[in-house]
Amino acid sequence: MAMGEDRVGPSAHDGRARSAPRRSRSRTALSAVVMTIAAGLVATIALPSYAVNPLDRNEPKVEARSVTETGQQRFEATAEAATAELQRDKFTATSSAVLLRRQYAAQFAYDGPSAADYLKNPDHPPFSLQAVYNRGLDYLGVPYVFGGADPSGFDCSGFIMYVYAQFGVALPHSVTSQDAIGQTISPEDAQPGDVVIFNDHSHDGFYAGDGKILHAPYPGARVRVQQLWTSNVHFVRFGI
Secondary structure, three states: OHHHHHHHHHHHHHHHHHHHHHHHHHHHHHHHHHHHHHHHHHHHHHOOOOOOOOOOOOOOOOOOOOOOOOOOOOOOOOHHHHHOOOOOOOOOOOOHHHHHHHHHHHHHOOOOOOHHHHHHOOOOOOOOHHHHHHHHHOOOOOEEOOOOEEOOEEOHHHHHHHHHHOOOOOOOOOHHHHHHHOEEEOHHHOOEOEEEEEOOOOOEEEEEEOOEEEEOOOOOOEOEEEEOOOOOEEEEEOOO
């Protein structure tokens, strides 16, 4: 029995020993197959969506200018576009002064004679400084408009020019020019209807007496009478 057991025991052990390597080799082969299939799936997923092999010369090539590596499109200009000349748009702007004059003209709707029209009229009312001043008072409340010279809007020298034109006295539309052709008088001799000229030629208006001025003041204001706020002025006379 001992001898039999010695003979049978090693035979069974040898059979088990020989079957173990066969199972190991089978598992290794199976693992290799699984890995091969998995690698194939990964490679298939990784292929570009257009399914073109860029290394195969027989396949249509995808142009680099259509698709970039980041998936963004890239556009190339044609030869005609590259050589086209760029031109700046041309436009004209209306000055703020003109816009204001249009606004006030629409608001006060004046279609009467201009200073030039009055000068062409051979029949003028009798001239006197008081008559000039009284005519100026007729335009109290007219808005200041830069460049204005009629009852739709006055600036300072335009107001002087327009009123004097009604008496046949032609004056330029400029403080400096009006000063140049006027006769300078002393403050003591100044009367309503004479003209107050600011020494720096920034402004002028009708002298209103008692240290006051009748004038078209500034944008946003209207023709009014007020106290002179500076002594840096002198007085000129026209028409006499």
